[in-house]
Amino acid sequence: MNAKTSNKVATAVIYSFVGIVVLLLFFLIGYILVNGIPYISWHFLTSPSQSFLAGGGIRDQLFNSIYLLILTLIISVPIALGSGIYLAEYAPDNVITKLIKTAIEVLSSLPSVVVGLFGYLLFVIKFGFGFSILTGAIALTFFNLPLLTRNIEESINDVPDLQREAGLSLGISRWRTMVKIVLPSALPGILTGIILSAGRAFGEAAALIYTSGQSAPIVNYSNFNIFSQSSFLNPMRPAETLAVHIWKLNTEGVTPDAHSISNGSSAVLIIVILLFNLGARVIGNAIYRKITSGRRG
Amino acid sequence: MGKNNLGAETIMIPREEIAIETKKIDVYYGSNKAISNASLAFPRFKISALIGASGSGKSTFLRSLNRMNDGIATVKGEIMYRSTNINSVKVNVYQVRKHIGMVFQRPNPFARSIRNNITFALKEHGIHGEDELNKRVEESLRAAALWDEVKDSLDKSALSLSGGQAQRLCIARSIALKPDILLLDEPASALDPVSTSKIETTLRELKKKYTIIIVTHNMQQASRLSDYTAFFHMGKVVEYGQTNNIFTSPRANITEKYISGNFG
Numbered sequence: 173m174n175a176k177t178s179n180k181v182a183t184a185v186i187y188s189f190v191g192i193v194v195l196l197l198f199f200l201i202g203y204i205l206v207n208g209i210p211y212i213s214w215h216f217l218t219s220p221s222q223s224f225l226a227g228g229g230i231r232d233q234l235f236n237s238i239y240l241l242i243l244t245l246i247i248s249v250p251i252a253l254g255s256g257i258y259l260a261e262y263a264p265d266n267v268i269t270k271l272i273k274t275a276i277e278v279l280s281s282l283p284s285v286v287v288g289l290f291g292y293l294l295f296v297i298k299f300g301f302g303f304s305i306l307t308g309a310i311a312l313t314f315f316n317l318p319l320l321t322r323n324i325e326e327s328i329n330d331v332p333d334l335q336r337e338a339g340l341s342l343g344i345s346r347w348r349t350m351v352k353i354v355l356p357s358a359l360p361g362i363l364t365g366i367i368l369s370a371g372r373a374f375g376e377a378a379a380l381i382y383t384s385g386q387s388a389p390i391v392n393y394s395n396f397n398i399f400s401q402s403s404f405l406n407p408m409r410p411a412e413t414l415a416v417h418i419w420k421l422n423t424e425g426v427t428p429d430a431h432s433i434s435n436g437s438s439a440v441l442i443i444v445i446l447l448f449n450l451g452a453r454v455i456g457n458a459i460y461r462k463i464t465s466g467r468r469g
Numbered sequence: 470m471g472k473n474n475l476g477a478e479t480i481m482i483p484r485e486e487i488a489i490e491t492k493k494i495d496v497y498y499g500s501n502k503a504i505s506n507a508s509l510a511f512p513r514f515k516i517s518a519l520i521g522a523s524g525s526g527k528s529t530f531l532r533s534l535n536r537m538n539d540g541i542a543t544v545k546g547e548i549m550y551r552s553t554n555i556n557s558v559k560v561n562v563y564q565v566r567k568h569i570g571m572v573f574q575r576p577n578p579f580a581r582s583i584r585n586n587i588t589f590a591l592k593e594h595g596i597h598g599e600d601e602l603n604k605r606v607e608e609s610l611r612a613a614a615l616w617d618e619v620k621d622s623l624d625k626s627a628l629s630l631s632g633g634q635a636q637r638l639c640i641a642r643s644i645a646l647k648p649d650i651l652l653l654d655e656p657a658s659a660l661d662p663v664s665t666s667k668i669e670t671t672l673r674e675l676k677k678k679y680t681i682i683i684v685t686h687n688m689q690q691a692s693r694l695s696d697y698t699a700f701f702h703m704g705k706v707v708e709y710g711q712t713n714n715i716f717t718s719p720r721a722n723i724t725e726k727y728i729s730g731n732f733g
Contacts, residue, residue, distance in 0.1 A: 343567035465582035
């Protein structure tokens with residue numbers, strides 16, 4: 173086979189593999205959307221779920237998912253940012269650093285159901301938090317932290333050393349160089365990582381079944397007192413998320429329209445994740461443009 | 470050994486006002502000695518060139534002068550600047566670098582606008598007035614012979630500049646801080662001949678106000694640009710003196726070999 177033909181064959185093989193991935197993705201998303209979208213209505217999105225009757229909505233589950241995600245990001249992003257910066261910029265190249273990195277890798281390969289059980293035993297039972305949004309957020313933080321830390325570390329490492337030297341040579345301290353030069357350059361990568369981890373957290377069910385619970389108590393959306401038991405913002409109340417709801421509908425759902433609600437919820441889940449992706453990318457690019465006065469390189 | 474005997478007579482002490490002087494500098498990377506016993510005095514408002522083969526230690530030496538080797542290498546000995554030993558742990562290294570600026574081999578503008586590249590460090594050093602900032606931007610860009618090319622696009626990304634323009638922006642960025650001394654580490658080695666010649670013209674202009682120390686691989690550049698030349702070989706300063714003398718009548722054998730292109 174001459175070089176030209178072998179090149180053509182290799183290209184064709186690569187293209188067909190990519191084609192398979194794209195097709196699978198489109199099929200999966202298409203299937204979920206086609207089956208789910210007909211069921212989505214304003215009523216579906218704004219009414220509470222029903223335990224036995226048909227016609228229930230997903231208002232509380234949708235809100236719980238978003239609230240839980242925000243809480244998770246509030247806890248995990250600063251921690252991941254701190255440890256990512258430390259590992260990328262300050263950690264000496266020694267045994268302890270290697271140990272930390274190995275620990276992070278092990279943590280990232282923990283099955284989410286194990287993380288959930290751990291959260292259940294430690295926070296729900298031992299610390300007496302009960303099934304609550306806070307416990308769920310902590311469990312998701314465990315779940316999120318390793319990938320987020322690795323991602324931030326790598327994004328920071330990707331910024332050329334020349335940029336750091338430039339900062340230092342102008343008499344700017346290492347920390348200020350980090351904050352003002354390196355982090356902005358690493359921002360698009362960091363944002364992508366946060367989006368990906370947010371998508372994972374938003375769709376996570378196993379870790380939440382035992383931590384944030386499987387019940388969606390009726391809450392009052394006009395009560396902004398986070399300490400009030402009936403407030404929608406109370407982090408100590410149990411909260412069934414959308415993904416848990418889908419799991420529950422498909423295992424023990426007794427409403428006559430459980431299947432349709434599950435389809436509709438899945439579609440909403442996918443759409444929210446897509447919107448989140450899109451939104452974060454637009455915002456990320458806008459921030460990057462503002463800082464750098466240029467497009468992403 | 471004869472002429473290879475590296476006695477003190479091959480290292481000249483300029484009889485001019487000295488801007489910065491090293492006294493018996495040793496530099497170690499771990500246990501590896503990269504520079505030994507380097508004592509050089511650089512005259513004020515002159516261009517001094519550091520030449521030598523790859524690995525001769527000239528860049529390491531240059532980076533020691535504004536403490537850029539902190540955390541990378543161990544520098545022993547004294548570096549006297551304005552009668553202070555700036556190689557002491559007690560010295561504020563950020564102030565040192567403000568007085569002794571540096572430009573690197575590869576242009577490294579920040580991923581920000583052209584204006585921001587210059588104002589960023591100024592703001593970090595506490596200069597905030599809009600008028601003052603604008604004045605410094607224009608002054609430094611003019612001094613780096615870049616003003617006419619970018620005055621209408623100050624808010625464009627610095628990453629859109631060509632290599633030569635970016636390097637002149639880096640020079641402008643350094644001199645905006647009004648340093649005393651400018652260290653340049655092979656500033657033109659990544660550039661085409663036209664950009665190189667622009668940089669050289671710029672440097673000749675700049676030496677009226679700044680002391681310049683430049684590392685270069687390019688012997689022609691050293692001979693046409695510099696007033697003083699130091700030849701480094703295997704971590705030692707072999708010869709130092711007025712550029713004319715070094716290039717026309719080198720005292721050490723090995724200097725002669727290097728400048729006539731027999732090695733390196």
